[in-house]
Amino acid sequence: MKFFIDTANLNEIKEAYDLGVLDGVTTNPSLMAKEGITGTENIRAHYKAICKIVDDNVSAEVISTDFDNIIKEGRELAKIDDKIVVKVPMIKDGVKAIKKFSSDGIKTNCTLVFSAGQAILAAKAGATYMSPFIGRLDDVGQDGMELIAQIVNIYNNYGFETQILAASIRHTIHLLQCAELGADVVTCPLNVITGLLKHPLTDAGLAKFLADYKKGNG
Numbered sequence: 001m002k003f004f005i006d007t008a009n010l011n012e013i014k015e016a017y018d019l020g021v022l023d024g025v026t027t028n029p030s031l032m033a034k035e036g037i038t039g040t041e042n043i044r045a046h047y048k049a050i051c052k053i054v055d056d057n058v059s060a061e062v063i064s065t066d067f068d069n070i071i072k073e074g075r076e077l078a079k080i081d082d083k084i085v086v087k088v089p090m091i092k093d094g095v096k097a098i099k100k101f102s103s104d105g106i107k108t109n110c111t112l113v114f115s116a117g118q119a120i121l122a123a124k125a126g127a128t129y130m131s132p133f134i135g136r137l138d139d140v141g142q143d144g145m146e147l148i149a150q151i152v153n154i155y156n157n158y159g160f161e162t163q164i165l166a167a168s169i170r171h172t173i174h175l176l177q178c179a180e181l182g183a184d185v186v187t188c189p190l191n192v193i194t195g196l197l198k199h200p201l202t203d204a205g206l207a208k209f210l211a212d213y214k215k216g217n218g
């Protein structure tokens, strides 16, 4: 199972990378805006900076929504670094562009997936990754995890190579449920990754061990 961090914040990316368990990064235009990164050149420089921190898999999202411009923009993004994965929205021209990128050997992440039908299209087009948004489905009263289960089943039925990148993860339970269902990747905020570390019995046990050591050793 791969862990990606869902942020454009360099300190958070570095912290997750230093933990030794990070396999990649996903960003989106909202996350870039949150860090105050604006303008094509600054955005590209920021992707370059992210690529310097991690070993692989940096999703960079296109803004274009028509085929020709998605291809143009995606190729520019892919040129930044071999680690770049071009993130393309699940729309008609996006699917066509994913197919083209796939034939050209450019890695893609099909984003904004909210149904199993969309997941099938992404796999048929040859997406490297396909991102179903769990939290946003939960937000509108649909069970995001049911979608993950459905897609895992369908992809297994046909041996689709597209990796299921569970996105819009809000808490550690989401992450654990994705692991149980067999999602290939989870992308989540730093606090969800570090949240896995926490257990009160670990803290209590460590405090007792250290106290007992101190009693015997001064």
Ligand code: E4P
Pocket (backbone or CB within 6 Å): 006, 026, 027, 028, 111, 131, 133, 135, 136, 167, 168, 169, 187
């Ligand atoms: C991932 O690629 C998406 O950018 C992200 O997970 C969306 O998460 P959100 O629904 O918390 O904004």
